[in-house]
Amino acid sequence: MTVRKGGVVLNRWWTLCVVSVGSFMLLLDVTIVNIALPDIEEALDASLTDLQWVVAAYAVALSAALLTAGSLADRFGRRAVFAWGMAIFTIASLLCGVAQDPLVLNLARVLQGIGGAALLATSLALLAAAYPDTRDRHVALAVWGAVSGAALAVGPLAGGALVEAAGWRWIFLVNLPVGVLALIATMRRVAESRAERPGGIDWPGFVTLGTALGALSFALLRANEEGWSSTPVVSAFVVSGVSLAAFVLIERVRRDPMLPGELFAKITTTGAALGVLAMSTTAFALLLYLTLYLQTVLGHEPLAAGLRLLPLTLSIFVASAVAARLGTVLPARWLVSGGLACIGVGLLLMGDLSVSDDWTALLAGQLVTGLGVGLVNPNVVAAAMGAVEPARVGVASGLSNTCRSMGIAVGVASLGAVFADRVRDGVRDALAGTPLQAQAGELGHAVAAGQVGEAMAHLPEQQRGLFAGAAQGAFVEGLNSILTAAAVVAFLGALAVVPLIRGRDLVTTGPDGEPLPIAAGH
Template sequence: MQRKWWTLIAVSVATFMLLLDITVVNVALPSIRRDLGASFTDLQWVFDAYALSLAALVLTAGSLADRLGRRRAFAAGLVIFSGASLLCALAPNPVFLNVSRAVQGVGGAVMFAVSLALVAQEFPPGRERGSAMGVYGATIGIAVAVGPLIGGALTDSLGWEWIFYLNVPIGAAALLVTYLKLAESRDPNATRIDWAGVVAFSTGLFLLVLALVRGNAEGWGSGLIVGLFAGAAVLLAVFVLIERRVPEPMLPLGLFRRQAFTGVQLAAFAVSSSLFALFLYLTLYLQNYLGLSPFAAGVRYLPITVLSFFVAPVAGVLLSRVPARLMLCVGLVAVGAGMLLMGDVQPEDSWTGLLVGFLVGGAGVGLINPVIADVAVSVVPKERSGMAAGINDTFRQVGIAVGIAVWGAIFVGRGTHKVRELAAGTPIAEGARPRELIEAASSGSLPQALAALPEPARAAAATAARAGFLDGLNLVLLLGGVVSLVGAALALWLVREDQIDRQEIQG
């Protein structure tokens, strides 16, 4: 078999492992909460610890890979990710788990940064690369499709720890293929690493997410939250200044003068910060509100995931025939419409109230994933493909991390307001109790929270908490749909076909 196919297999297996881990974790969260005594905030950090370290380091990982060798970096990423997965499985408490998730993000950063570059170096632009990206997109579809089922089955039968143990043999197989079959490549012009940019960006992003996650508990006007927001703003501004002045920036701002480059980053951010970030809250609805088991929740995700799987290869074929901006626009409109269709959940609804939205959103995800992957590396010179892939993955992961934090803040804030409104004039509406009830309903610990209340107040508190949960969920689904539709408009406006390399390499 030709080397390019081995490369595509190795990249696809690694991508499968990364995305499987994300989708598998989704349905295991309530079980993790019960076993480790995790709070609602802890559950947010299970995702954000991973996404933050990945987002903060993926650009540096791309630069290091271009300099030290992409195959070597890819192998190192596999080792770190698999080792951290083992630590996650052995976690005795939420802090240990979330620190291990952050280490996973380091390994994930390296693999994400290098994956598309490895594919791009083996497959020439045009129809051949489009087909490869179709396979890559199908891999994403498979991981998303089977992830909830595997996660649910493992969690129900063996325990949530096995969702992390699973990564160890998969990582070992990918590592073997990497060393035996992949070719090494570098950017001959790669130079110094922009460490100052790394520190400013990662610290600023961490402070931003921390402020969003803690805002409801601490008070949005408190000195701590205002200080965190101010620190994040200063550090991110410093990051921009650094990138404008250093000779070899981790994020070359000049690339954003190319409209197609900017457009594809905004498209990646839009889908990640909307639907992908909201999967966390949809899972909490399916399991903690409707009372489904992890496996049953995974089954309910099949409509969105299976449709994404079948649409992705078709999108790969269409890449060389249909303008990328049109595919991005249609896909993001479908994702946005899907969330708008989901966002009117009523107390008497079953999971089928989400079904139409799942189908429409799944088709949109399947359409845009291969397009984003292809355009991200096709709007820059081939030798900068590692950096381009890193920038695109940064926008994806920043979208997920910030999206989870923003939606969590709005979700809890809106739900708290609803509880206070419904329980006005009773002790339930006083102090921090409304917020605590919403967080308990979200994390699956509502029975324990109700047990701490006087017997006569429990029924009213349960009704108010469940109503507040739905109010918050419907609002974030609505706003997530709006974000996706705005992304569709920006992609249609910015992405231009004449800025994308579509020429077949001859000879």
């Protein structure tokens, strides 16, 4: 009896360790890659659009596959799907690490996103099965949440250290030994669990949602190079709209939809989804452009750039811990709304840069933005899960994670379109009345596409300084523009969630009578 009891405890701790490692890996890959982008650009001769896809491809695949992965786990076993996800993620990391051109890298990032979806979709279910006692489960979830927050906090710093010490490929290759060991531990130490009455797998929903997100991202990113009225871009927008409409229709008529309509029976679910989207399309999506600014404009090495992003990530980490406690005493709507407003203020504080500024011009904005993300993150998830009956908590959590990764993909693409347009205008304005005026349009396109070095090489030496100054100034103007645009989105989100996240919609006790960490006040 004692041995068997000890074995159960051991499996519980192994489950917690393996799930935490998996979550750490997939969340780390959201932020760690940003620091390596300038080195990837140089090594693979990549354009700015290619670099945007390095981030967006992972996020699109993650958001498209997440809910389907949860359905597969309910039917075929959470441990089995988690193990497959770990294997796919590890293999994809190897493919990323050995990629020789941007297309291969981005296809491997899609595969990584699919593996990450399987890991994320099964993590909480595995913990719930391993810790049936509510008190122990709260401890396990606290550990998992702390590890997840640490992944976000150390991403830029770890990426900078790896790039400088071993090269950009090792931000992916480092996953190999960790993934292999975690896979072995999963198969040997983690207990299997399944849903008692699993529903069907919504393959039509998966295909239409994935097509809609992929086509939308393609249209927004390709518009930078092809033009908004070009045939490929217009066609992609049409495909995205048709696929999204088909997805909505499919979800309404299927017996077992991956996104049940009942989930939106309470308007708070919609408010929580909008809150997550507003946060991820702004604060998270902008990490790509802040990293490029630190490295390409200010000239910091990867590790130094990572250190200069620590105020943001540490602010998120600390604020999240405080906000989780505030969520038990203050209404969720005001915490989420206040957090989004803080994000907007922080982005405006960062959005008044000049060419002569140092990185410290970003410091106050990073701290306020991090405070906002920390306020939003735990409370918007708690609101999403508190607005549904206990049997739907897993689907609500999946919807929240889907909105987060989808927001990053759409944010990177849409902000990139604004950025590229502003950069082109900035270069043309800076070169007006100079010997390079006739080439201003072509040079502006090169800067917007991230091909400054190639354009510089084709200019006479005496004109390179003029072009470099114009490119640097245009980049700063473009960054200021998207920081301002993102701030507007955050403020609109702050206003929208107030009437949508309603205290009376929130379930304040779980099925076992334990209080949920949500304040039900209005």
